[in-house]
Amino acid sequence: MREEDHMNRISSWEDQLPSPEELTPLTQTLITPDLAKAFDININRNPSSNPPLPPPSSEFIDSGRPDEQAPPVKRPRLMWTPELHKLFLDALTHLGMENAVPKKILQHMRVDGLTRQNVSSHLQKYRLFLKRLRGLLSSECGNASLDHLSASMPVPHHFLDQDGGLSFQGEGGENYLPSMPPGNRQMAAVAVETPAHPAAAPAWG
DNA sequence: TCGATAATAT
């Protein structure tokens, strides 16, 4: 039940996806469908529609205990939902890759329950992703400008694949360009205990 | 203390 509920949340963002043409053409020029395919860009799609944002927070971890044994609380595995990743990219876009340090990213995301290490880990994976991306790009077209570009700004994942592989896109018609929502960034990190997915398709990596 | 990288666990 939990898994389905979770998957339902994911489906919502994709359900409200705008047209690919509405997205910034820059990424489409940068990342070709083949490239996206190379990274196995795929998202679980579910025939259900749920509200964009997941239910309230799980509020794991209670650090309101100065003394006593605090840390024996096992932190469930954090799952980086597309929404979380969007906030992550949003922070990166605003801060810039140069100033994109876990701490600042964490502060910018303002996600309850999210720790700096979570962001650090995700940032590590993301940088690894960009690294591979750059490698492929420079190897393909041998263009150095792409190298600078990907190094100076976060590369949004606006991949589109007709075969079913789809990438991340804005929820309500917004893309990953620097756009600060009014004040609706009250989001909580959701974590699931057990994967329950035998071969869960990776979100973007 | 923080950030980056490597190693480990699930």
Added chain:
DNA sequence: TATATTATCG
């Protein structure tokens, strides 16, 4: 196997 978590180093 891929991912997040943990550990180690600068």
